[in-house]
Amino acid sequence: MSTLNADPAEIQKFSELAHRWWDPSSEFKPLHEINPLRLEWINQRAPLAGKQVIDVGCGGGILAESMAKKGATVTGIDLSDKALKVADLHGLESGVSVRYKKIAAEDMAEAEAGQFDVVTCMEMLEHVPDPASIIKACAKMVKPGGHVFFSTLNRNAKAYLFAVIGAEYLLQMLPKGTHDYAKFITPAELSQDIRNAGLELHAMKGLSYNPLTQIYSLNADTSVNYMVACTRPL
Template identity: 40%
Template sequence: MNSINKKEIEKFSKIAEEWWNPNGKFKPLHNFNPIRIGYIKENIIKNFKIKPSDKPLKKINLLDIGCGGGLLSEPMCRLGANVVGIDASAKNIKVAKFHAKKNKLKINYKVASPEKLKTKIKFDVILNMEIVEHVENIDFFIKESSKLLKKNGIMFVATLNKTLKSYAFAIVGAEYILKWLPIGTHNWEKFVKPNDLIKISERNNLSLKKLDGLKFNILNNSWKISNDTSVNYIVKLKKN
């Protein structure tokens, strides 16, 4: 079995140089990043009962799966976490390594997918952010990700709901009308309903602790946490 979808990897490899350009092809992710960072940080602190400090995640071993150019790995490292970032695209990892080195950040980047990662440790936290809609087999991907998580560790999964609204917003709107994303970035068939994701997770020793929607405000160009899960949503799962 394999979780890697070669077409998806080729698609992102072609635009790998754009990762750190806030006005480039990953502009939507740059806009999205502050809300993701805040959400992850707050939930890790709450879950592990961490005392406030400038580097609250300093005892946390964190794995960022599908790390791309390091848009989440770097802030997690700055918060003190011991970060391993993996991506199936060698070009993405090359960009991530170069950027981390330039910013004097110690992040262990590897070209790998969950089933191919050789590691002696299990992780306290795993990030699967905006990745499950790009993998070959979501059941296998979550199963292999879960194996890398410690007992009582937490996993965050952010993705797109499979609704008509998500098709209208994330594909027609974002790709064709507003041109926020390259055409073909998303395949609606790969989107997953929260209930389906929760069932897959439960089959793999992960129980749901939190489900939140992420909503975009077009007027002030910002994201917020919401009860509306009809387009973007994020789940926090705990390893049993």
């Protein structure tokens, strides 16, 4: 088996916060606030009802549960025991059924290749040592003709100012140290990794936060947070 494509410090960091995952006023408030925007964008491009879906790096299950509510059969995978326990417990409380597994994306791709209509991997690529390996695993998990969605952070001065200085230090929306700027990924780099994995990139969308109105919006500005939609050719 290959070396695990994960940073133990990153897993530990999110594990320590796991009990706060479903608190909408906690460090995960931004995830709660952007989730409806992401969910609708995914659902518009790949209607979720009746689909087999996997959320890679699912954490406490915010996106996974919301996709299940849209009628999808959802699997969530992560490497944090604590986050997965929180996700399981919340599913019991909410009555929303999601299958959670502690498994690496690459191992899941070997075990269940070509089994999913939709693969999502949000805010994870910038937390792993080898993002290209995760992208290849996602490409392997999706069925021919299926959809793959990624979100990450651009690497430029504005992204550093907004996502690190602004969000972590000035506005204190996120815990200090949440992001490592060196691991941010430009759209050109992500596009190349997507092509190398055999996927076709169809759309890219920016996600912006207005600190004055405290409102997130989807737009064409990919300079900080951005999402991409891809398909696996038939």
